[in-house]
Amino acid sequence: MEINNGLKFAEHVILLDATFLTEMLGGIRGQMSTELGRDLPPFDVVSWLTCLALDAGIRGEEKEWSVLLVHEQGQQMLSGCTPESLKEYDGQACRTVIGELAFFPMSGEGMVTNTELYVDLLGLLMRDDAVKELLLVPPMGVNGVKVEEALQAAYDAEKEKQVRVTWFGMEQPQLSEEMCKWIPVSYSLAYAWGIRSDELRNE
Numbered sequence: 001m002e003i004n005n006g007l008k009f010a011e012h013v014i015l016l017d018a019t020f021l022t023e024m025l026g027g028i029r030g031q032m033s034t035e036l037g038r039d040l041p042p043f044d045v046v047s048w049l050t051c052l053a054l055d056a057g058i059r060g061e062e063k064e065w066s067v068l069l070v071h072e073q074g075q076q077m078l079s080g081c082t083p084e085s086l087k088e089y090d091g092q093a094c095r096t097v098i099g100e101l102a103f104f105p106m107s108g109e110g111m112v113t114n115t116e117l118y119v120d121l122l123g124l125l126m127r128d129d130a131v132k133e134l135l136l137v138p139p140m141g142v143n144g145v146k147v148e149e150a151l152q153a154a155y156d157a158e159k160e161k162q163v164r165v166t167w168f169g170m171e172q173p174q175l176s177e178e179m180c181k182w183i184p185v186s187y188s189l190a191y192a193w194g195i196r197s198d199e200l201r202n203e
Helices: 018-036 045-055 114-127 141-157 186-192 197-201
Strands: 012-017 064-071 093-096 099-107 133-137 164-169 181-184
Touching: 012 018, 012 045, 012 114, 018 064, 045 093, 045 099, 045 133, 045 164, 045 186, 064 114, 099 114, 114 133, 114 141, 181 186
Parallel strands: 012 064, 012 133, 064 099, 133 164, 164 181
Antiparallel strands: 093 099
């Protein structure tokens, strides 16, 4: 399916709320550095997204991915990340062990909120015949509940369409396992920071 800028979604899509990412990094990086007694390395976004896909059970190098970075109007940076500038992602692609990731930063441009854009894109992806695999990194809190409601509505409307949905978040959504699989996002965050499992067990 095409949207206004002519983007065609790949069969595999990651829908990422950039505000979630920057809030998470800003909130826990300093805390984790203090608890571990060492500085954490820059947060490698590509390595993290690769880890998300592997956690979801994705294997193979021939897949094409659309990575939709939903961000606030005027936001230019993913603070604490590498790459950090959103311009460095725009229209760029890279090859990984799970296939080629093509990046598309997206903003509501003041017409809709960040969460409204996320929900609109979710609906488009659930209806798109090309999309078979959808990894969600949604906003937190009340806005996360709005995404839950949107996913429930899209699922009810598109029951005959088989989209495999994986939800990555700090808390489990109130949705059936049939609708989506929940994986705690903390595992992949630790991986991207180079935090070893034995370090976490010592906490």
